[in-house]
């Protein structure tokens with residue numbers, strides 16, 4: 415009889431950007447599955463309570479909070495070092511930290527463009543190179559990157575974000591090939607619109623004002639629905655998946671972008 419292998423018990427995972435939203439949900443899901451999680455954000459005041467909540471719960475996995483701005487390579491090296499010191503190894507990396515502002519291409523300054531590319535793409539490069547070094551020297555591992563449907567389809571006001579998220583998809587595909595010999599799988603998740611504090615801030619609206627999630631035409635996701643996909647990709651159940659981008663957007667129509675979900679297109 416074939417035993418399903420969806421577990422992550424005993425693994426050590428780094429989850430970036432885990433003080434709220436999708437990253438917080440991924441961290442809690444992996445910890446509930448028995449993984450030890452090293453979680454970071456730019457502020458210990460924000461990420462510390464998430465680690466405390468995990469450690470005070472009855473999950474098997476433990477949490478370590480680290481203050482780390484993933485745009486700064488030396489801070490990422492510290493995150494990697496603290497994770498290895500605490501848990502002994504790194505089996506899983508989830509490159510979740512990311513963000514954007516919405517602006518027409520001609521109104522994005524050089525620094526504005528650089529900020530979004532640094533936050534989404536270059537941070538993924540820092541984390542993947544530095545945690546990947548530990549994985550390559552050890553027994554391999556699994557990496558999951560967060561892209562977006564706006565990295566797959568055009569959306570107005572999202573040129574910088576879309577370009578950085580599209581690049582993450584191609585980086586995923588390339589690394590899956592390059593690092594297969596090191597037993598490192600690299601996959602990607604492309605969410606549609608998910609109800610998080612970051613989206614509420616980006617759009618300048620309260621979470622409650624978003625289109626209702628249960629509306630079949632404009633279904634909006636919950637962070638847990640992305641976390642479950644990540645958990646699957648991390649687990650041995652996805653052992654034959656490498657270099658893939660899994661889209662999780664609720665509504666299976668062509669050309670779906672987040673601004674369509676919001677009725678902005």
Ligand SMILES: CCCCC/C=C/C(=O)SCCNC(=O)CCNC(=O)[C@H](O)C(C)(C)COP(=O)(O)OP(=O)(O)OC[C@H]1O[C@@H](n2cnc3c(N)ncnc32)[C@H](O)[C@@H]1OP(=O)(O)O
Nearest residue numbers: 512513514515516517523525526529612613615616672673
């Ligand atoms: C249709 C919409 C669908 C929604 C899609 C959602 C996708 C997501 O990823 S949602 C979850 C992510 N969370 C967030 O995006 C959080 C909200 N955003 C932010 O926290 C920030 O805007 C930031 C992280 C993206 C940048 O913050 P920071 O590093 O502090 O950068 P600065 O404020 O110093 O700005 C740097 C640079 O960028 C220019 N800029 C900032 N906002 C805008 C804007 N709205 N329009 C045009 N330009 C902007 C800013 O002016 C700076 O450039 P210079 O002035 O040239 O120095």
Ligand SMILES: NC(=O)C1=CN([C@@H]2O[C@H](COP(=O)(O)OP(=O)(O)OC[C@H]3O[C@@H](n4cnc5c(N)ncnc54)[C@H](OP(=O)(O)O)[C@@H]3O)[C@@H](O)[C@H]2O)C=CC1
Nearest residue numbers: 431432433434435436455456483484512562607608610612
């Ligand atoms: N929500 C959505 O609709 C979608 C989201 N995504 C992607 O999913 C990921 C998570 O999004 P979401 O949960 O909505 O985002 P949120 O803005 O709600 O949360 C972002 C998290 O990242 C942290 N963070 C931001 N900048 C940095 C940084 N420089 N270094 C370390 N941590 C940082 C924040 O913590 P702190 O502020 O404490 O540093 C926070 O924990 C992002 O990559 C996003 O682009 C993709 C498609 C759709």
